[in-house]
Amino acid sequence: MKDGCNKIFEVSKKLLKLFIKYPYELIKFPMLEGITCVCVSIGVFFLVAISYVLYKVIKRTKKQRLRKRFFKRNGGLLLKQQEESDPSLVDKTIIFTTHELEKATDNFNENRILGRGGQGTVYKGMLVDGRIVAVKKSSIVDESQLGQFINEVVVLSQVNHKNVVKLLGCCLETDVPMLISEFIPNGTLYDCLHGEANGFPFSLNMILQIATEVAGALAYLHSATSIPIYHGDIKTSNILLDHKYRAKVSDFGTSRFVSIDKTHLTTSVKGTAGYIDPEYFQSSQFTEKSDVYSFGVVLIELLTREKPISLTRFGENRSLATYFVLAMEEGHVMSILDALVVKEGTRDEILALANLAMRCLNLKRRYRPTMKEVAMKLESIRTSHIPSTVQTNIKPILYGEEYLSLSPYGESSSTFLSFNDSNSG
Ligand SMILES: Nc1ncnc2c1ncn2[C@@H]1O[C@H](COP(=O)(O)OP(=O)(O)OP(=O)(O)O)[C@@H](O)[C@H]1O
16 A cells, blocks of 8 residues: 555656646647646645645644653653652552543533633543543643642642542643643532522531531641641632532642642642631731631631622621621621521521631631631531521520630630620510
Protein backbone atom coordinates (compact mmCIF):
# COMPACT_ATOMS: atom_id res chain seq x y z
CA MET A 1 0.00 0.00 0.00
CA LYS A 2 2.78 2.34 1.03
CA ASP A 3 4.83 1.37 -2.09
CA GLY A 4 1.79 1.87 -4.31
CA CYS A 5 1.23 5.33 -2.90
CA ASN A 6 4.87 6.19 -3.35
CA LYS A 7 4.76 5.09 -7.01
CA ILE A 8 1.64 7.12 -7.72
CA PHE A 9 3.21 10.03 -5.98
CA GLU A 10 6.43 9.74 -8.02
CA VAL A 11 4.52 9.47 -11.33
CA SER A 12 2.32 12.43 -10.45
CA LYS A 13 5.38 14.40 -9.52
CA LYS A 14 7.05 13.65 -12.85
CA LEU A 15 3.92 14.47 -14.78
CA LEU A 16 3.47 17.66 -12.85
CA LYS A 17 7.04 18.66 -13.63
CA LEU A 18 6.45 17.85 -17.28
CA PHE A 19 3.27 19.84 -17.28
CA ILE A 20 4.99 22.82 -15.70
CA LYS A 21 7.85 22.59 -18.26
CA TYR A 22 5.83 21.96 -21.46
CA PRO A 23 2.24 22.96 -20.69
CA TYR A 24 1.26 23.98 -24.23
CA GLU A 25 2.98 21.05 -25.94
CA LEU A 26 1.17 18.54 -23.74
CA ILE A 27 -2.21 20.14 -24.12
CA LYS A 28 -1.78 20.23 -27.91
CA PHE A 29 -2.13 16.43 -27.97
CA PRO A 30 -5.88 15.87 -27.46
CA MET A 31 -5.23 12.26 -26.40
CA LEU A 32 -3.06 13.49 -23.67
CA GLU A 33 -5.56 16.09 -22.47
CA GLY A 34 -7.51 13.68 -20.30
CA ILE A 35 -4.40 12.05 -18.89
CA THR A 36 -2.98 15.45 -18.11
CA CYS A 37 -6.09 16.49 -16.26
CA VAL A 38 -6.16 13.31 -14.20
CA CYS A 39 -2.47 13.54 -13.39
CA VAL A 40 -2.65 17.18 -12.46
CA SER A 41 -5.61 16.47 -10.21
CA ILE A 42 -3.78 13.57 -8.55
CA GLY A 43 -0.69 15.72 -8.15
CA VAL A 44 -2.62 18.57 -6.62
CA PHE A 45 -4.49 16.16 -4.39
CA PHE A 46 -1.28 14.63 -3.11
CA LEU A 47 0.33 18.00 -2.62
CA VAL A 48 -2.61 19.16 -0.56
CA ALA A 49 -2.72 15.90 1.41
CA ILE A 50 1.00 16.01 2.16
CA SER A 51 0.85 19.64 3.23
CA TYR A 52 -2.08 18.82 5.51
CA VAL A 53 -0.32 15.86 7.10
CA LEU A 54 2.86 17.89 7.56
CA TYR A 55 0.86 20.72 9.15
CA LYS A 56 -0.83 18.28 11.54
CA VAL A 57 2.45 16.62 12.51
CA ILE A 58 4.14 19.96 13.18
CA LYS A 59 1.13 21.19 15.16
CA ARG A 60 0.99 18.03 17.25
CA THR A 61 4.74 18.12 17.93
CA LYS A 62 4.48 21.74 18.99
CA LYS A 63 1.51 20.96 21.23
CA GLN A 64 3.33 18.00 22.77
CA ARG A 65 6.41 20.13 23.39
CA LEU A 66 4.29 22.83 24.99
CA ARG A 67 2.47 20.27 27.14
CA LYS A 68 5.80 18.81 28.24
CA ARG A 69 7.07 22.29 29.06
CA PHE A 70 3.96 23.15 31.08
CA PHE A 71 4.04 19.76 32.78
CA LYS A 72 7.67 20.32 33.81
CA ARG A 73 7.08 23.93 34.87
CA ASN A 74 3.96 23.01 36.82
CA GLY A 75 5.87 20.51 38.91
CA GLY A 76 4.84 17.37 37.03
CA LEU A 77 8.18 15.66 37.49
CA LEU A 78 8.00 16.31 41.20
CA LEU A 79 4.52 14.80 41.31
CA LYS A 80 5.65 11.77 39.31
CA GLN A 81 8.54 11.28 41.73
CA GLN A 82 6.12 11.46 44.65
CA GLU A 83 3.88 8.92 42.94
CA GLU A 84 6.84 6.59 42.43
CA SER A 85 8.13 6.96 45.97
CA ASP A 86 4.74 6.51 47.63
CA PRO A 87 3.17 3.17 46.69
CA SER A 88 -0.19 4.24 48.10
CA LEU A 89 -0.50 6.83 45.32
CA VAL A 90 0.12 4.42 42.46
CA ASP A 91 -3.45 3.20 42.04
CA LYS A 92 -4.89 6.69 42.29
CA THR A 93 -4.82 8.54 39.03
CA ILE A 94 -3.75 11.93 40.22
CA ILE A 95 -2.24 13.15 36.97
CA PHE A 96 -4.71 13.65 34.14
CA THR A 97 -3.78 14.47 30.56
CA THR A 98 -5.34 17.32 28.59
CA HIS A 99 -6.52 14.74 26.08
CA GLU A 100 -8.46 12.90 28.81
CA LEU A 101 -10.05 16.12 30.02
CA GLU A 102 -10.87 17.40 26.54
CA LYS A 103 -12.60 14.11 25.88
CA ALA A 104 -14.38 14.21 29.24
CA THR A 105 -15.69 17.75 28.80
CA ASP A 106 -16.37 17.64 25.06
CA ASN A 107 -13.49 20.06 24.47
CA PHE A 108 -14.52 22.28 27.36
CA ASN A 109 -17.88 22.84 25.77
CA GLU A 110 -19.83 25.88 27.02
CA ASN A 111 -22.79 23.60 27.71
CA ARG A 112 -20.71 21.75 30.27
CA ILE A 113 -20.08 24.79 32.45
CA LEU A 114 -21.27 24.19 36.00
CA GLY A 115 -20.36 27.60 37.29
CA ARG A 116 -17.79 30.34 37.34
CA GLY A 117 -15.91 31.40 40.44
CA GLY A 118 -13.50 34.22 41.13
CA GLN A 119 -10.60 32.12 39.87
CA GLY A 120 -11.94 30.25 36.91
CA THR A 121 -14.59 28.07 35.34
CA VAL A 122 -15.83 24.67 36.46
CA TYR A 123 -16.91 22.12 33.81
CA LYS A 124 -18.81 18.88 34.18
CA GLY A 125 -17.19 15.90 32.53
CA MET A 126 -17.30 12.14 32.21
CA LEU A 127 -14.08 10.15 32.31
CA VAL A 128 -13.61 7.06 30.13
CA ASP A 129 -14.21 4.84 33.17
CA GLY A 130 -17.67 6.46 33.57
CA ARG A 131 -16.86 8.63 36.58
CA ILE A 132 -18.58 12.03 36.53
CA VAL A 133 -16.18 14.78 37.50
CA ALA A 134 -15.92 18.52 37.92
CA VAL A 135 -12.93 20.08 36.15
CA LYS A 136 -11.79 23.42 37.46
CA LYS A 137 -9.95 25.46 34.87
CA SER A 138 -8.39 28.40 36.68
CA SER A 139 -7.52 31.63 35.02
CA ILE A 140 -4.76 32.71 37.39
CA VAL A 141 -1.42 31.07 38.02
CA ASP A 142 1.16 31.98 40.61
CA GLU A 143 4.37 30.38 39.39
CA SER A 144 6.15 30.84 42.71
CA GLN A 145 3.52 28.62 44.38
CA LEU A 146 3.66 25.74 41.90
CA GLY A 147 6.00 23.49 43.90
CA GLN A 148 3.83 23.99 46.95
CA PHE A 149 0.75 23.31 44.83
CA ILE A 150 2.01 19.82 43.95
CA ASN A 151 2.63 18.87 47.57
CA GLU A 152 -0.83 19.97 48.50
CA VAL A 153 -2.51 18.19 45.62
CA VAL A 154 -0.84 15.03 46.90
CA VAL A 155 -2.05 15.65 50.47
CA LEU A 156 -5.56 16.70 49.47
CA SER A 157 -6.08 13.88 46.99
CA GLN A 158 -5.53 11.52 49.90
CA VAL A 159 -8.15 13.19 52.08
CA ASN A 160 -11.00 10.77 52.40
CA HIS A 161 -14.00 12.10 54.23
CA LYS A 162 -17.63 11.65 53.28
CA ASN A 163 -18.29 15.35 53.73
CA VAL A 164 -15.33 16.67 51.77
CA VAL A 165 -15.45 16.87 47.98
CA LYS A 166 -12.92 14.31 46.81
CA LEU A 167 -10.04 15.77 44.87
CA LEU A 168 -9.18 13.19 42.22
CA GLY A 169 -6.13 14.84 40.76
CA CYS A 170 -4.82 17.55 38.53
CA CYS A 171 -3.72 18.22 34.99
CA LEU A 172 -0.40 19.93 34.60
CA GLU A 173 -0.13 20.05 30.82
CA THR A 174 -1.80 23.41 30.50
CA ASP A 175 -0.61 26.93 31.24
CA VAL A 176 -2.66 26.95 34.45
CA PRO A 177 -3.00 23.60 36.25
CA MET A 178 -6.52 22.16 36.30
CA LEU A 179 -8.09 20.41 39.26
CA ILE A 180 -10.36 17.42 38.93
CA SER A 181 -12.79 16.48 41.69
CA GLU A 182 -15.88 14.35 42.14
CA PHE A 183 -19.06 15.88 40.78
CA ILE A 184 -21.69 16.89 43.35
CA PRO A 185 -25.15 17.12 41.77
CA ASN A 186 -27.29 19.45 43.90
CA GLY A 187 -25.39 22.72 43.61
CA THR A 188 -24.22 24.97 46.39
CA LEU A 189 -25.80 25.56 49.77
CA TYR A 190 -25.74 29.29 48.95
CA ASP A 191 -27.94 28.76 45.89
CA CYS A 192 -30.36 26.56 47.83
CA LEU A 193 -30.63 29.16 50.60
CA HIS A 194 -30.70 32.36 48.58
CA GLY A 195 -30.85 31.48 44.88
CA GLU A 196 -33.69 30.82 42.51
CA ALA A 197 -34.68 27.81 44.60
CA ASN A 198 -35.36 30.31 47.38
CA GLY A 199 -38.53 28.52 48.26
CA PHE A 200 -36.56 25.38 49.07
CA PRO A 201 -37.67 24.47 52.60
CA PHE A 202 -34.82 23.89 55.04
CA SER A 203 -36.25 22.04 58.00
CA LEU A 204 -34.40 22.35 61.30
CA ASN A 205 -33.49 18.70 60.94
CA MET A 206 -31.83 19.41 57.61
CA ILE A 207 -30.05 22.47 59.00
CA LEU A 208 -28.73 20.43 61.90
CA GLN A 209 -27.61 17.68 59.57
CA ILE A 210 -25.78 20.04 57.20
CA ALA A 211 -24.18 22.03 60.02
CA THR A 212 -23.04 18.86 61.80
CA GLU A 213 -21.59 17.43 58.60
CA VAL A 214 -19.66 20.60 57.73
CA ALA A 215 -18.39 20.93 61.30
CA GLY A 216 -17.33 17.27 61.29
CA ALA A 217 -15.46 17.69 58.01
CA LEU A 218 -13.61 20.77 59.29
CA ALA A 219 -12.79 19.08 62.61
CA TYR A 220 -11.36 16.15 60.63
CA LEU A 221 -9.25 18.42 58.42
CA HIS A 222 -8.01 20.45 61.38
CA SER A 223 -6.92 17.54 63.48
CA ALA A 224 -7.25 14.12 61.92
CA THR A 225 -5.21 14.41 58.72
CA SER A 226 -1.47 13.73 58.47
CA ILE A 227 -0.89 17.47 58.42
CA PRO A 228 -3.53 19.94 59.64
CA ILE A 229 -5.41 21.52 56.78
CA TYR A 230 -7.16 24.85 57.22
CA HIS A 231 -9.71 25.71 54.59
CA GLY A 232 -9.42 29.50 54.53
CA ASP A 233 -12.60 30.20 52.60
CA ILE A 234 -15.53 28.56 54.37
CA LYS A 235 -18.80 29.92 52.99
CA THR A 236 -22.11 28.54 51.81
CA SER A 237 -21.04 28.72 48.15
CA ASN A 238 -18.18 26.37 49.02
CA ILE A 239 -20.54 23.81 50.51
CA LEU A 240 -22.07 21.54 47.88
CA LEU A 241 -25.06 19.26 48.34
CA ASP A 242 -25.17 15.73 47.00
CA HIS A 243 -28.21 13.83 45.73
CA LYS A 244 -29.36 13.21 49.32
CA TYR A 245 -28.62 16.81 50.32
CA ARG A 246 -25.58 15.73 52.33
CA ALA A 247 -23.03 18.48 52.70
CA LYS A 248 -19.65 18.33 50.98
CA VAL A 249 -17.04 20.97 51.70
CA SER A 250 -15.31 22.04 48.50
CA ASP A 251 -12.73 24.42 47.12
CA PHE A 252 -9.76 23.14 49.09
CA GLY A 253 -7.78 23.07 45.91
CA THR A 254 -8.59 26.46 44.48
CA SER A 255 -5.37 26.36 42.52
CA ARG A 256 -3.17 28.14 45.02
CA PHE A 257 -2.21 27.37 48.56
CA VAL A 258 -0.26 29.17 51.19
CA SER A 259 1.85 27.45 53.76
CA ILE A 260 1.98 29.56 56.88
CA ASP A 261 4.65 27.44 58.42
CA LYS A 262 5.77 23.88 58.02
CA THR A 263 3.25 22.50 60.46
CA HIS A 264 0.06 22.88 58.53
CA LEU A 265 -1.45 23.65 55.18
CA THR A 266 -4.09 26.13 54.27
CA THR A 267 -5.63 26.99 50.96
CA SER A 268 -4.75 30.48 49.79
CA VAL A 269 -6.16 32.85 52.37
CA LYS A 270 -8.36 35.00 50.28
CA GLY A 271 -11.59 34.76 52.23
CA THR A 272 -14.90 36.28 51.28
CA ALA A 273 -16.52 39.42 52.63
CA GLY A 274 -18.91 38.62 55.42
CA TYR A 275 -17.10 35.44 56.43
CA ILE A 276 -13.58 36.63 57.26
CA ASP A 277 -12.26 36.33 60.80
CA PRO A 278 -12.00 39.96 62.11
CA GLU A 279 -8.80 39.08 63.95
CA TYR A 280 -7.22 38.06 60.66
CA PHE A 281 -7.44 41.70 59.55
CA GLN A 282 -5.37 42.79 62.54
CA SER A 283 -2.82 40.00 62.73
CA SER A 284 -2.79 38.74 59.12
CA GLN A 285 -2.45 35.37 60.78
CA PHE A 286 -4.79 32.64 59.71
CA THR A 287 -5.46 29.94 62.30
CA GLU A 288 -7.90 27.08 62.71
CA LYS A 289 -10.09 29.52 64.68
CA SER A 290 -10.46 31.62 61.53
CA ASP A 291 -12.31 28.67 59.96
CA VAL A 292 -14.39 28.50 63.16
CA TYR A 293 -15.48 32.14 62.69
CA SER A 294 -16.46 31.53 59.05
CA PHE A 295 -18.35 28.43 60.13
CA GLY A 296 -20.22 30.60 62.67
CA VAL A 297 -21.38 32.79 59.79
CA VAL A 298 -22.52 29.70 57.86
CA LEU A 299 -24.45 28.53 60.93
CA ILE A 300 -26.33 31.82 61.32
CA GLU A 301 -26.92 31.92 57.57
CA LEU A 302 -28.66 28.56 57.95
CA LEU A 303 -30.63 29.69 60.99
CA THR A 304 -31.73 33.06 59.59
CA ARG A 305 -31.64 32.34 55.85
CA GLU A 306 -30.13 35.78 55.45
CA LYS A 307 -27.17 36.61 53.20
CA PRO A 308 -23.81 37.21 54.93
CA ILE A 309 -23.74 40.74 53.50
CA SER A 310 -26.97 42.43 52.50
CA LEU A 311 -27.65 45.91 51.24
CA THR A 312 -31.27 45.60 52.28
CA ARG A 313 -30.13 45.71 55.91
CA PHE A 314 -28.87 49.04 57.15
CA GLY A 315 -25.69 50.35 58.73
CA GLU A 316 -23.68 47.83 60.66
CA ASN A 317 -26.47 45.32 60.21
CA ARG A 318 -25.30 44.84 56.63
CA SER A 319 -22.97 42.23 58.04
CA LEU A 320 -25.01 39.20 59.11
CA ALA A 321 -22.58 38.45 61.94
CA THR A 322 -23.10 41.92 63.46
CA TYR A 323 -26.83 41.77 62.79
CA PHE A 324 -27.05 38.45 64.66
CA VAL A 325 -24.82 39.50 67.56
CA LEU A 326 -26.79 42.75 68.04
CA ALA A 327 -30.10 40.87 67.90
CA MET A 328 -28.80 38.47 70.56
CA GLU A 329 -27.60 41.28 72.78
CA GLU A 330 -30.82 43.20 72.38
CA GLY A 331 -32.84 40.08 73.08
CA HIS A 332 -34.84 39.86 69.86
CA VAL A 333 -32.97 37.16 68.00
CA MET A 334 -36.17 35.18 67.41
CA SER A 335 -37.36 37.89 65.07
CA ILE A 336 -34.45 37.35 62.71
CA LEU A 337 -34.52 33.54 62.63
CA ASP A 338 -36.09 31.67 59.74
CA ALA A 339 -39.77 30.95 60.37
CA LEU A 340 -39.32 27.18 59.91
CA VAL A 341 -36.53 27.09 62.49
CA VAL A 342 -38.71 28.92 64.99
CA LYS A 343 -41.61 26.62 64.18
CA GLU A 344 -39.70 23.36 64.43
CA GLY A 345 -37.13 24.08 67.11
CA THR A 346 -37.62 23.69 70.83
CA ARG A 347 -36.63 26.52 73.13
CA ASP A 348 -33.55 24.63 74.28
CA GLU A 349 -32.45 23.70 70.78
CA ILE A 350 -32.68 27.27 69.52
CA LEU A 351 -30.91 28.52 72.63
CA ALA A 352 -28.12 26.01 72.21
CA LEU A 353 -27.67 26.79 68.51
CA ALA A 354 -27.72 30.55 69.00
CA ASN A 355 -25.18 30.31 71.81
CA LEU A 356 -22.95 28.06 69.78
CA ALA A 357 -23.03 30.55 66.90
CA MET A 358 -22.19 33.37 69.32
CA ARG A 359 -19.16 31.45 70.55
CA CYS A 360 -17.94 30.84 67.00
CA LEU A 361 -18.38 34.52 66.19
CA ASN A 362 -16.43 35.75 69.20
CA LEU A 363 -14.21 38.59 68.05
CA LYS A 364 -11.36 37.13 70.06
CA ARG A 365 -10.33 33.88 68.53
CA ARG A 366 -9.06 32.39 71.79
CA TYR A 367 -12.65 32.31 73.08
CA ARG A 368 -13.94 30.50 70.05
CA PRO A 369 -14.44 26.74 70.39
CA THR A 370 -12.46 24.30 68.27
CA MET A 371 -14.23 22.71 65.31
CA LYS A 372 -14.16 19.42 67.23
CA GLU A 373 -16.13 21.00 70.08
CA VAL A 374 -18.54 22.59 67.62
CA ALA A 375 -19.07 19.28 65.82
CA MET A 376 -19.72 17.46 69.09
CA LYS A 377 -22.17 20.09 70.32
CA LEU A 378 -24.06 20.05 67.02
CA GLU A 379 -24.14 16.27 66.99
CA SER A 380 -25.68 16.22 70.46
CA ILE A 381 -28.34 18.78 69.45
CA ARG A 382 -29.04 16.84 66.28
CA THR A 383 -29.42 13.46 67.96
CA SER A 384 -31.78 14.82 70.58
CA HIS A 385 -33.87 16.73 68.02
CA ILE A 386 -37.14 15.07 67.14
CA PRO A 387 -37.87 16.13 63.55
CA SER A 388 -41.64 15.98 63.83
CA THR A 389 -41.77 18.30 66.85
CA VAL A 390 -43.49 21.52 65.99
CA GLN A 391 -43.21 24.23 68.57
CA THR A 392 -46.17 26.48 68.34
CA ASN A 393 -45.78 28.27 71.60
CA ILE A 394 -42.21 29.33 72.14
CA LYS A 395 -41.71 30.91 75.50
CA PRO A 396 -39.26 33.76 76.04
CA ILE A 397 -35.84 32.37 76.79
CA LEU A 398 -33.73 33.98 79.43
CA TYR A 399 -30.18 32.94 79.41
CA GLY A 400 -27.14 34.46 80.82
CA GLU A 401 -25.02 31.75 82.29
CA GLU A 402 -24.03 30.19 79.02
CA TYR A 403 -23.27 33.53 77.44
CA LEU A 404 -21.19 34.77 80.37
CA SER A 405 -17.56 35.30 79.39
CA LEU A 406 -18.45 34.84 75.77
CA SER A 407 -19.23 38.31 74.62
CA PRO A 408 -17.89 38.91 71.16
CA TYR A 409 -16.78 42.32 72.32
CA GLY A 410 -14.73 41.38 75.33
CA GLU A 411 -13.35 38.65 77.49
CA SER A 412 -16.27 38.69 79.81
CA SER A 413 -19.71 40.03 79.69
CA SER A 414 -22.60 39.76 82.04
CA THR A 415 -25.12 40.57 79.35
CA PHE A 416 -28.30 38.59 79.84
CA LEU A 417 -30.09 37.82 76.65
CA SER A 418 -33.62 36.90 76.01
CA PHE A 419 -35.72 35.85 73.07
CA ASN A 420 -38.61 38.19 73.61
CA ASP A 421 -39.91 38.94 70.18
CA SER A 422 -43.38 38.61 68.84
CA ASN A 423 -42.96 34.90 68.22
CA SER A 424 -42.75 34.17 71.87
CA GLY A 425 -45.82 33.31 73.67
N1 LIG B 1 -17.29 19.37 42.52
C1 LIG B 1 -18.29 20.08 42.01
N2 LIG B 1 -19.42 19.48 41.64
C2 LIG B 1 -20.44 20.20 41.12
N3 LIG B 1 -20.42 21.52 40.93
C3 LIG B 1 -19.30 22.18 41.28
C4 LIG B 1 -18.17 21.51 41.82
N4 LIG B 1 -17.21 22.42 42.09
C5 LIG B 1 -17.72 23.60 41.71
N5 LIG B 1 -18.96 23.47 41.23
C6 LIG B 1 -19.83 24.54 40.69
O1 LIG B 1 -19.03 25.52 40.07
C7 LIG B 1 -19.27 26.79 40.65
C8 LIG B 1 -17.99 27.58 40.70
O2 LIG B 1 -17.12 26.96 41.60
P1 LIG B 1 -15.85 27.71 42.16
O3 LIG B 1 -15.25 26.89 43.23
O4 LIG B 1 -14.97 28.09 41.03
O5 LIG B 1 -16.50 29.06 42.63
P2 LIG B 1 -16.71 29.76 44.00
O6 LIG B 1 -16.27 28.90 45.15
O7 LIG B 1 -18.12 30.25 44.02
O8 LIG B 1 -15.77 31.01 43.82
P3 LIG B 1 -14.30 31.23 44.37
O9 LIG B 1 -13.46 30.11 43.86
O10 LIG B 1 -13.95 32.54 43.83
O11 LIG B 1 -14.43 31.24 45.86
C9 LIG B 1 -19.85 26.51 42.03
O12 LIG B 1 -20.67 27.55 42.44
C10 LIG B 1 -20.62 25.23 41.80
O13 LIG B 1 -21.91 25.52 41.32
